[in-house]
Amino acid sequence: MKKETKNKDKSIRIDSVKLALKHDKAAVISLIFLSIIILFALLAPFLPMEPNATDIANRLKEPSLTHWFGTDEVGRDYFARVIYGGRVSLIVAFLAMLTSLTIGVAAGTIAGLTGGIVDMILMRIVDILHSIPWMVLVTVVSIFLKPGIQSIILVIGLFTWMEIARLVRAETLSLKEREFILYAGFSGVSKWKIIISHIIPSVFPTIIVAATTSMADAIMTESSLSFLGVGIQQPMSSWGSLLQNAQGTMQNSFHMALIPGLLIIITIFAFNKLGNLLRVYVEPKVMSGEKE
Amino acid sequence: MEETLKKKDKILSAADIRTTFHTHGRTVQAVRGVSLYVESGEILAVVGESGSGKSVLMKSVMGLMPDNAEVKADELTFAGQDMLAMDPEQLRKMRGKEMAMIFQDPMTALNPLKTIGSHLMEVLKRHRGMDKEAARKEAVAVLNQVGIPSPEKRLGQYPHEFSGGMRQRVLIAMALCCRPKLLIADEPTTALDVTIQAQILDLLKSLQEETGMSIILITHDLGVVASLSHRIAVMYGGLLMEEGTTEEIFYSPKHPYTRALLHAVPKPRSGGKERLEPIPGMAPSLINPPSGCPFAERCKFACEDCRKEIPQFRTYSETQRALCIYSGEELDHKEGEVESHG
Amino acid sequence: MDNKNNEILLEARDLCKYFPARDFFGRKKAEVKAVDHINLAIRKGETFGLVGESGCGKSTLGRTLIRMYDPTSGSILFKDQDITGLKGKQLLPVHKQMQIIFQDPYSSLDPHHNVREILKESLTAVSGLSTDEMDGRMEEILKKVGLKPDDMYKYAYEFSGGQRQRIGIARALLVEPEFLLCDEPISALDVSIQAQVVNLLEDLQKEMGLTYLFVAHDLSMVRHISTRIGVMYLGRLVEIADSDELYENPLHPYTKALLSAIPLADPRLAAQSKRVMLSGELPSPMNVPAGCHFHTRCMYAREECKNRIPEMMEVSPNHFVACPYAGENNS
Numbered sequence: 034m035k036k037e038t039k040n041k042d043k044s045i046r047i048d049s050v051k052l053a054l055k056h057d058k059a060a061v062i063s064l065i066f067l068s069i070i071i072l073f074a075l076l077a078p079f080l081p082m083e084p085n086a087t088d089i090a091n092r093l094k095e096p097s098l099t100h101w102f103g104t105d106e107v108g109r110d111y112f113a114r115v116i117y118g119g120r121v122s123l124i125v126a127f128l129a130m131l132t133s134l135t136i137g138v139a140a141g142t143i144a145g146l147t148g149g150i151v152d153m154i155l156m157r158i159v160d161i162l163h164s165i166p167w168m169v170l171v172t173v174v175s176i177f178l179k180p181g182i183q184s185i186i187l188v189i190g191l192f193t194w195m196e197i198a199r200l201v202r203a204e205t206l207s208l209k210e211r212e213f214i215l216y217a218g219f220s221g222v223s224k225w226k227i228i229i230s231h232i233i234p235s236v237f238p239t240i241i242v243a244a245t246t247s248m249a250d251a252i253m254t255e256s257s258l259s260f261l262g263v264g265i266q267q268p269m270s271s272w273g274s275l276l277q278n279a280q281g282t283m284q285n286s287f288h289m290a291l292i293p294g295l296l297i298i299i300t301i302f303a304f305n306k307l308g309n310l311l312r313v314y315v316e317p318k319v320m321s322g323e324k325e
Numbered sequence: 326m327e328e329t330l331k332k333k334d335k336i337l338s339a340a341d342i343r344t345t346f347h348t349h350g351r352t353v354q355a356v357r358g359v360s361l362y363v364e365s366g367e368i369l370a371v372v373g374e375s376g377s378g379k380s381v382l383m384k385s386v387m388g389l390m391p392d393n394a395e396v397k398a399d400e401l402t403f404a405g406q407d408m409l410a411m412d413p414e415q416l417r418k419m420r421g422k423e424m425a426m427i428f429q430d431p432m433t434a435l436n437p438l439k440t441i442g443s444h445l446m447e448v449l450k451r452h453r454g455m456d457k458e459a460a461r462k463e464a465v466a467v468l469n470q471v472g473i474p475s476p477e478k479r480l481g482q483y484p485h486e487f488s489g490g491m492r493q494r495v496l497i498a499m500a501l502c503c504r505p506k507l508l509i510a511d512e513p514t515t516a517l518d519v520t521i522q523a524q525i526l527d528l529l530k531s532l533q534e535e536t537g538m539s540i541i542l543i544t545h546d547l548g549v550v551a552s553l554s555h556r557i558a559v560m561y562g563g564l565l566m567e568e569g570t571t572e573e574i575f576y577s578p579k580h581p582y583t584r585a586l587l588h589a590v591p592k593p594r595s596g597g598k599e600r601l602e603p604i605p606g607m608a609p610s611l612i613n614p615p616s617g618c619p620f621a622e623r624c625k626f627a628c629e630d631c632r633k634e635i636p637q638f639r640t641y642s643e644t645q646r647a648l649c650i651y652s653g654e655e656l657d658h659k660e661g662e663v664e665s666h667g
Numbered sequence: 668m669d670n671k672n673n674e675i676l677l678e679a680r681d682l683c684k685y686f687p688a689r690d691f692f693g694r695k696k697a698e699v700k701a702v703d704h705i706n707l708a709i710r711k712g713e714t715f716g717l718v719g720e721s722g723c724g725k726s727t728l729g730r731t732l733i734r735m736y737d738p739t740s741g742s743i744l745f746k747d748q749d750i751t752g753l754k755g756k757q758l759l760p761v762h763k764q765m766q767i768i769f770q771d772p773y774s775s776l777d778p779h780h781n782v783r784e785i786l787k788e789s790l791t792a793v794s795g796l797s798t799d800e801m802d803g804r805m806e807e808i809l810k811k812v813g814l815k816p817d818d819m820y821k822y823a824y825e826f827s828g829g830q831r832q833r834i835g836i837a838r839a840l841l842v843e844p845e846f847l848l849c850d851e852p853i854s855a856l857d858v859s860i861q862a863q864v865v866n867l868l869e870d871l872q873k874e875m876g877l878t879y880l881f882v883a884h885d886l887s888m889v890r891h892i893s894t895r896i897g898v899m900y901l902g903r904l905v906e907i908a909d910s911d912e913l914y915e916n917p918l919h920p921y922t923k924a925l926l927s928a929i930p931l932a933d934p935r936l937a938a939q940s941k942r943v944m945l946s947g948e949l950p951s952p953m954n955v956p957a958g959c960h961f962h963t964r965c966m967y968a969r970e971e972c973k974n975r976i977p978e979m980m981e982v983s984p985n986h987f988v989a990c991p992y993a994g995e996n997n998s
Contacts, residue, residue: 212775213785216838219735219767221759221792234779374857488948518720519884520945523928527942545858548887548930552937571934589862591891593931596911598891600869603862607827623859 046314053313060310063303070300074120082113085268093286102292106282114270115292121271122297125186126251132190133247137197138240142228144198145205156202159195167192171254175263185264189254197243204236238315245308249301256297272297336365336507336539337386340400344378344385347393353611355381355394357563363507368533368540370550370571372586373560376608379543382560383509387426388416404506422452425500429512431492434499435484441468441495442480448502467498470535472528490521497528504536511543526553547586551575556644559583562609562619564635569645579639579647581656582620618649626651626659675744676711676878677732677765677846682741684724684731688953697953701727703902704741706979709846714872714879716893716910718886718925722952723899725882729848732880733765734758745846759792766839770851772831776823782809782834783819789838804841811874812837812867829860833867840871849881853888865892886929890914895985898922901952901960904979908986918982918993920965921945959990967992 054061073080088108096103102111144155162170171188178184208214208231217227233240252272258264259273267274272293279290344356356378363369373379385396401408404423408416428434435444445464449455455463461480468476471494484492493513500508510529514522530553533540544550550557551571558568559582567580578584585604591597606623609615615622617632624631628650636650651659684702701724709715717725730736732743734750742751750761766789769775776785786805790796796804806816812833823831832852839847849868853861865888872879883889889896889910896913898906898921906919917923924943931937947964950956956963962972969992977989 212769212771213777215735216767216769216775217788219762220789221756221762222788230780230784231777235777374859491948518949519886519930520720520924520928522930523942524944526930527944546930547858548932551930551932551934575932575934586858587932589859590932591887593887593929593933593936596890596914597887598911601862601866601891603866604859605863607829607860608857 050310050314053310057306059302060306063306064310066299067303067307070119070296070303071123073116074123077116077120080113080116082110082116084109084113084117084270086110093282095286096288103286103288105278105289111289111292114275115272115296118270118272118275118293119296119300121182121265121269122252122255122273122300125182125189125255125265125271126248128186129189129193129251129255130244130247132186133194133251134197134240134244135194136190137194137243138201138233138236140194140198141201142205142232142236145202146209146224146228146232152202155198159198162192163195168254168257171258172261172263175258180263180266182265182269185255185258188258189251193247193250193254197240197247200239200243201236204239205232208232208235238312241315242308242312245304245311249304249308252297252301252304334365335362335402336404337363337541338400338402339386339398341398342382342385342401343397344381344390345395346391347395351612354614355563355611356385357614359560359563359565361558361565361568363539363541364555365506365539366533366537367555368530368542368553370542370544370554370557371560372544372547372550372557374545374608376562376611377560378563378611379560380511383426383511383541383543387424387509388420389426422503423505424507424509425503425505426509426511427493427496427500427513429515431489431496432484434496435492437484440481440483441487444495445480445499445502448499452503463502464498467501468495470501470532471495471498472524473498488521489517490524493517493525494528497525497532501532501536505538507539507541509541509543512545513542514549515545522549529553547575547590559586562614563611564619564648566620566649567645567647569642569647573642573645577645577653579641579645579653579656580649581624581626581651583647584656585623626656674710675708676746677709677880678744679705679707679728679732680742680744681706682728682731682743683739684727684736685739699952700724700902700955701952702731702738705902705904707732707897707904707907709878709880710895711845711878712872712876713894714881714892716889716896717880717882717899718884718889718896719899720884720925720949722901722949724902724952725899726850728899729850729880729882730767733767733846733848734761735767763792763842764844765846765848766842766844767848767850768832768835768839768852770854772828772835772855773823775835776831778823781820781822782814785823785834786819786838786841789841793842805837808837808841811840811871813863827860828856829863832856832864836864836867836871840875840877843875844877846878846880849879849883851883852881854883854885861888868892886926887932898925901950901955903960903989904987905961905989906987907979912983912986916986918986918988919961919990920967920993921961 086109088104090108091104092108093106094100094104100110100112102115105111105114140155144152171192175184175188178188214227214231217231255264255271256273256276259271260277262277265271265274275293276290279293283290339362340360341358342356343358346353346355359382371379371383381390384390386401390396398409403419406419411419442461442464445467446457446460449460449463464480465476468479473479473491473494487495514525517525526549529540542550542554554571556568556570557574559566559574559580561582567574567578567583574583575587578587585602588602589604591601592599604623609619609622615632617634618627618636621627621631630650636648638646638648639652640646641653682702682705683700685698685700688697688699705728717729719725727736731738734743734753738751742749744750745761745765753761783805787801790801805819809816809818814830814833814837823834826834852868853864856864868879869892871877881889881892893910896908896910897904898919900921906913906917906922913922914926917926924945927940927943931940945964950963958974959972959977962968965972977991979987979989980991981987982993
């Protein structure tokens with residue numbers, strides 16, 4: 034009985050997602066694209082390729098059967114560099130997203146549930162961070178930190194949690210008035226436990242959707258920072274740093290800029306599409322629009 | 326074709342209305358073949374619990390169903406015109422002018438950014454071709470008619486400046502603007518306090534007497550209709566279970582569901598202290614409705630035959646009929662047996 | 668009261684609960700006097716009905732009495748103990764004895780928890796129970812409210828409205844309270860289900876010796892279930908009497924209007940009954956009339972009513988009215 038109802042609920046959700054996919058070919062392509070990119074990123078170390086092996090004899094080669102994407106200015110296989118670059122970009126984005134999500138959800142739930150002075154302080158911090166052009170902020174902070182993968186994750190995570198905090202706070206505020214939360218407080222359940230066992234499960238749909246958007250944003254930020262030279266440092270590469278390197282050889286090998294550039298754009302687009310699909314899954318009403 | 330009870334001056338006559346929805350690959354059979362009529366100048370109450378199909382039935386008649394709904398009928402006649410033969414444009418015109426509907430929550434029917442005056446005047450200009458000056462005068466007159474004090478001043482106010490009861494009055498005023506022959510009121514007082522509810526019900530009654538229009542009152546509360554309606558139709562599980570005059574339904578109900586419903590509320594006469602008789606279980610699903618009588622699962626008189634197929638109507642008088650395989654007398658007898666056996 | 672009455676379980680003395688209303692800049696603009704100088708005593712084992720229109724403060728009074736809300740002033744006595752000043756953890760033993768069931772069976776149960784988790788939460792304050800003991804108690808209470816022990820592992824959305832209300836009742840009774848605030852427990856339910864819940868509440872009261880405060884706006888159901896009834900208007904109690912006495916002999920003009928507005932499920936009786944129609948609108952709770960709150964809508968209002976706040980008077984044994992002219996208006 035329990036299983037049945039749950040399955041029925043699930044099938045409604047899956048049906049809505051299927052319906053959304055049927056009407057949106059771009060979403061289907063996005064999903065396939067993301068799966069391939071993630072698969073490559075995960076399996077990169079097991080693939081027979083070496084992104085850092087230089088071959089001075091074969092510098093700046095055009096794409097060929099041996100080097101699918103050609104070679105760079107020191108003769109490294111560009112295909113391998115792109116795959117490893119994607120791996121770095123995705124790992125950075127994923128960890129940055131986790132950081133920003135953790136801070137955002139914690140700040141949002143605490144501000145919403147506690148109210149009063151705590152809420153005011155937390156929300157003013159959000160306002161202040163929001164009012165500074167974040168690209169400038171992130172760039173300046175990254176200059177002071179030791180460049181590297183940890184700093185870049187930290188920087189992106191620390192300065193992108195505000196939107197999530199606002200969303201989560203707004204939902205917490207309305208949840209706080211719901212009687213099951215009121216009753217939990219009445220029964221002596223601690224604030225901490227209320228957040229863990231009632232509020233987070235209820236805002237989970239929002240968190241999931243925010244996570245995908247946040248992922249897309251993080252890829253964008255990391256690429257921008259690396260492009261500006263304050264992000265990922267050689268010999269490690271990300272799509273952003275590949276793009277930056279390609280600047281020097283633009284005239285001869287345009288594809289070296291084109292490939293990472295396109296991958297960044299498509300990946301960001303695909304993550305946003307995934308966000309839309311998840312929104313349909315967690316709130317089937319978004320698509321179907323009517324009630325019984 | 327279904328045998329109709331009384332051939333009188335009917336404003337609305339519908340036979341075998343069936344409304345189904347399709348959502349997420351499932352079919353919801355909200356109305357499963359209901360025939361009913363409204364005489365001109367009468368108040369008909371359609372009573373039922375949530376999921377009985379009462380609102381869907383009326384929205385089907387009004388053409389207010391969403392695109393994923395399918396409405397079928399054998400007959401649908403309004404004021405002598407065959408609605409099934411009309412094209413959509415004619416239907417829309419007729420529904421806009423000669424039928425009007427008011428809802429439980431008046432706020433959803435009002436645009437918060439427009440004044441009450443412009444709501445009313447728009448309807449008057451569109452449906453009665455009035456110019457601005459005439460429309461304004463008429464709007465004041467209509468607001469006066471529905472009992473809104475200082476209507477001149479109220480015309481310039483916005484919906485949020487009105488209380489719930491006053492908003493419902495505005496909605497009734499908007500409905501009256503077209504001088505409809507039929508007003509469908511869908512739970513008009515459910516969201517209101519009891520003293521305001523009494524005011525609105527009185528207003529509906531006096532408007533009906535003044536204008537001679539017919540009213541269909543959809544409600545879940547038998548108490549609301551007792552003093553107001555001429556006839557009552559009781560719905561359950563997408564079917565019409567019983568219809569009759571208000572007297573017949575309250576004092577000689579034939580269908581077990583009608584009886585159970587009357588026993589489930591405190592009786593006003595005796596002070597309401599005796600133990601209530603709840604109806605066990607819950608309403609059936611409309612996705613896979615039972616093949617037999619929808620009430621069989623909760624009915625203390627149900628037998629095997631009840632679950633096999635939907636019974637036929639039994640006619641008790643010119644106005645009363647009930648959808649049960651047992652007659653009223655048989656049920657009285659059975660009730661005696663049930664009680665004596667404890 | 669000079670002779671000490673052991674029967675009184677819960678008492679409110681001059682109880683007030685004001686909510687601040689703030690303007691755009693967060694400054695305090697006005698106060699909503701949801702509960703305004705209420706005196707009330709609820710006896711052990713009775714069902715006290717509290718009626719009034721929306722916004723009259725009946726739910727707020729109930730929730731303040733069980734200390735879900737903090738009172739603004741006045742005092743609350745539970746079993747002769749002053750519980751007004753208790754804070755935080757001190758309240759837990761009180762909450763164990765005073766429980767609540769809510770109106771909305773949907774928003775009162777967390778959709779992400781199964782019945783067992785929902786029930787377990789109310790045992791938070793009860794220490795020293797092993798998991799087996801807890802499960803035993805939960806199974807027992809589920810049977811009592813007419814659910815099956817297997818229902819423990821189902822989620823709230825798998826139940827109908829009436830069954831959810833049963834879960835709410837089970838959750839409240841699990842800690843074996845003496846007092847239960849029923850905050851409009853049947854208003855959201857279908858007519859055929861309302862009777863199931865009302866009968867269940869009556870049975871449980873007999874079985875467990877509970878005292879109820881039954882807040883509702885369905886006046887015929889309140890009469891059915893209550894022994895005594897209080898009528899509220901804009902934050903104040905205007906009349907208290909035994910339930911039959913109140914319905915047969917209402918004295919306050921507001922009570923009369925309220926009772927005569929009840930839709931009677933009996934057409935002949937409804938045709939006979941005379942309605943006392945109220946004129947005007949309910950004033951905003953932020954800006955209540957001075958003097959007697961009801962004077963703006965009262966057909967008997969006099970000049971004095973605009974200035975003087977009427978005191979509660981016992982006009983006949985156990986029948987209290989807050990209108991000095993209550994007797995005269997009958998003629």
